[in-house]
Amino acid sequence: MIKKAPKTLLVMDALAALGLISALVLVFFFTPVEQTMGMVQKVFYFHVAATWTGMLGFLLAMVASVAYLKTKKLDWDSAAVAGTEIGMVFVLIGIITGSIWAKPIWNTWWTWDPRLTTTFIMELIYAAYFVLRANLTEIRQRARLASIYAIVGFTTVPLTFLSIRIFRSIHPVVIGDSSSSGMFAMSSSMLFTFIYSLVVFSLFFVVVFWHRYLLENNQRNLTTIIMEED
Amino acid sequence: MGLLSIKVYWGDEMKFLKATWAILCKDLLTEKRTFVTMGSMLVFALIVILIFMFAFDLAVGLRKEAASGIIWVTLCFAGTLSLDRTMALERDAEGIDGLRLAPFDHTVVFVAKVLTNWVYLLIIAVIVLAAYALFGNVMLFNGGFFAIILLGTFGYILIGILVATLNMQIKSHGPLLSVLLFPLLIPLLLAAVNASSLVLNGGDPAGLRTWVNVLIGYDLLFLAAGILLYDKILDE
Numbered sequence: 001m002i003k004k005a006p007k008t009l010l011v012m013d014a015l016a017a018l019g020l021i022s023a024l025v026l027v028f029f030f031t032p033v034e035q036t037m038g039m040v041q042k043v044f045y046f047h048v049a050a051t052w053t054g055m056l057g058f059l060l061a062m063v064a065s066v067a068y069l070k071t072k073k074l075d076w077d078s079a080a081v082a083g084t085e086i087g088m089v090f091v092l093i094g095i096i097t098g099s100i101w102a103k104p105i106w107n108t109w110w111t112w113d114p115r116l117t118t119t120f121i122m123e124l125i126y127a128a129y130f131v132l133r134a135n136l137t138e139i140r141q142r143a144r145l146a147s148i149y150a151i152v153g154f155t156t157v158p159l160t161f162l163s164i165r166i167f168r169s170i171h172p173v174v175i176g177d178s179s180s181s182g183m184f185a186m187s188s189s190m191l192f193t194f195i196y197s198l199v200v201f202s203l204f205f206v207v208v209f210w211h212r213y214l215l216e217n218n219q220r221n222l223t224t225i226i227m228e229e230d
Numbered sequence: 231m232g233l234l235s236i237k238v239y240w241g242d243e244m245k246f247l248k249a250t251w252a253i254l255c256k257d258l259l260t261e262k263r264t265f266v267t268m269g270s271m272l273v274f275a276l277i278v279i280l281i282f283m284f285a286f287d288l289a290v291g292l293r294k295e296a297a298s299g300i301i302w303v304t305l306c307f308a309g310t311l312s313l314d315r316t317m318a319l320e321r322d323a324e325g326i327d328g329l330r331l332a333p334f335d336h337t338v339v340f341v342a343k344v345l346t347n348w349v350y351l352l353i354i355a356v357i358v359l360a361a362y363a364l365f366g367n368v369m370l371f372n373g374g375f376f377a378i379i380l381l382g383t384f385g386y387i388l389i390g391i392l393v394a395t396l397n398m399q400i401k402s403h404g405p406l407l408s409v410l411l412f413p414l415l416i417p418l419l420l421a422a423v424n425a426s427s428l429v430l431n432g433g434d435p436a437g438l439r440t441w442v443n444v445l446i447g448y449d450l451l452f453l454a455a456g457i458l459l460y461d462k463i464l465d466e
Contacts, residue, residue, distance in 0.1 A: 128410050135402060148463055155455060156414045
């Protein structure tokens with residue numbers, strides 16, 4: 001019942017670790033310092049990569065939730081948990097790195113820009129998802145209700161983004177309009193590092209996702225074994 | 231009671247409407263006899279309005295501008311009471327098992343619960359408006375505002391019943407409802423507050439149309455989600 005991580009995954013672990021280190025080297029020693037923003041612009045490579053993989057996690061969680069409701073296979077529930085949890089952490093990394101960048105560039109840690117606000121609300125929705133899970137002990141029931149919540153939650157995300165954008169286009173933004181300040185043209189070495197970071201983070205995502213998925217499956221199986229023995 | 235005298239029979243035609251009607255009557259009759267849901271919503275809503283009045287202590291000119299925000303927050307808070315209560319009632323009396331076993335599609339339960347709670351919230355909305363108008367000495371009765379309240383509360387109840395049914399199945403269900411519900415309400419609240427504000431204080435008609443479209447879109451989306459998913463939420 002309890003499965004260990006397969007060989008392929010261990011190899012991928014090593015690759016992801018090497019990838020992350022090499023991406024750091026590229027970011028700090030290979031790319032030029034951006035002319036107007038300076039060193040802080042370097043946060044961009046990991047910021048975009050982390051947020052992108054985080055969103056990918058949420059999308060995967062939603063697909064897995066639909067699949068669970070269709071098939072009733074608990075493996076899908078594990079995939080949904082893995083996707084959501086990693087999504088939350090990666091998007092949080094995105095928010096934190098974004099704030100670090102925004103402070104010198106926009107002169108504020110936070111602004112109620114549609115993208116920022118939507119990610120913030122997504123974090124809240126998925127935090128609620130985990131609150132829900134924590135309060136349900138029966139495995140099947142937890143999987144079913146969490147799947148429904150993930151689907152409903154993900155459905156509101158485009159609407160949230162849309163409504164905040166309308167809100168912002170009616171009311172002018174005083175500080176830090178994302179479209180006007182903070183844009184820059186990428187040199188080829190910047191573009192290369194950017195794509196490299198995206199690929200490395202995607203690999204990192206797959207590795208962590210796989211581990212988390214195995215862990216969730218093992219945890220559930222172990223709980224079942226203990227309950228059967230009682 | 232007159233409402234209940236309509237006989238429910240399980241012919242194919244009208245079955246859906248009759249079953250919905252039966253649940254609706256059952257809920258309204260319970261409410262008529264106990265007045266627990268509406269009573270607690272009413273008291274709570276009035277307290278929230280009062281707290282806002284004290285906390286902001288707005289000048290007369292600003293009260294109308296703040297009205298849409300304060301009224302929507304009050305309705306959202308008061309609404310959680312009825313959502314929680316309507317499902318807790320079923321759970322505690324094990325009525326939900328009866329509903330699960332009844333020979334009709336579970337969508338019936340969804341539609342009936344939405345209608346009952348919508349009625350409660352609309353009644354509370356009218357009272358809240360009156361109270362705000364009275365305490366704040368501002369005029370809020372306006373056809374457009376009522377239309378937006380109809381649309382907004384409908385969307386709120388649609389998603390509210392979905393989440394409340396989910397929440398009902400959690401053992402310590404009470405305080406979780408708002409944690410689960412409110413993040414999903416953001417687009418609805420933004421649209422409702424802005425549309426109401428534009429109606430009350432005058433302003434860009436194109437903006438108003440956009441917000442009303444968002445409200446209608448939200449309502450339709452969660453009507454569809456409710457019809458598609460409710461079976462899965464209730465089913466054990």
